[in-house]
Amino acid sequence: MENICLEGIVVSSLIYKEKSKIVYIYTKDGMVSFRALGSLNEKKGMLPLTTTMNRVSVIMTDKAFPRAIDYTLYDSYEYIKDDLKKTLFMQYILEIISKLPEDSPHERIYSLLKRVLELFKDYDGLMLTTLFMIKMTYSFGVAPILKKCVICNNPNTMYFSIRDGGALCGNHHKREVFNKDILDKIKEIYFIDIYNDSLDKIKGYDMIELFRIVNLYYSSHVDIYLKGASSLIF
Ligand SMILES: [Zn+2]
Known part of the structure; x- marks a missing residue:
């Protein structure tokens, strides 16, 4: 049987038998798991392959429950791991990734995730997590x-409504809506081109409020349970 080679980002790992781990990596084709046999034995040099957040390329057996044969470490994103807040936000992003439905547009999401990991070098976790979640509403449908x-x-929009899933005009004001300022900021973030545009123009936004709003949006529209959002913005 031929071996296969996959690039992915380590999302989580768990101990398997005595000295091994099962590793879950997110790839452009979705989540893939494999056994990293003997990886808890430091001498084997497999620690980077089982460390959350690392981007690796893995050669594995082509079986239902594959075994890693060899790997290359592409990036370990030390600028995130050295910063507690960035790490916590990145873990929140990986929690969302781990709950994606199987039929999600993985190629698009994988490239978004990779770009966000790079952007952590220059921007803070709260802003990037808010941006990631707003962008991901598309992938969640x-x-x-x-x-x-x-x-x-009516193109003349005034408010943002979580419950209605978007903008409302002046004739459709409701009690629980957010004002035009919030609507404009969500729009700006949703449409920003994170591959070519500078993110400096959204840097000054009150991200605590936007993060709260996007989490409320998820709890009413996305069918996954996310815990710990409030502890990220105390
Ligand atoms: Zn209307």
């Missing part, structure tokens, strides 16, 4: 409608 009123298609 619950992207907010932002350019026109959700109810009447």
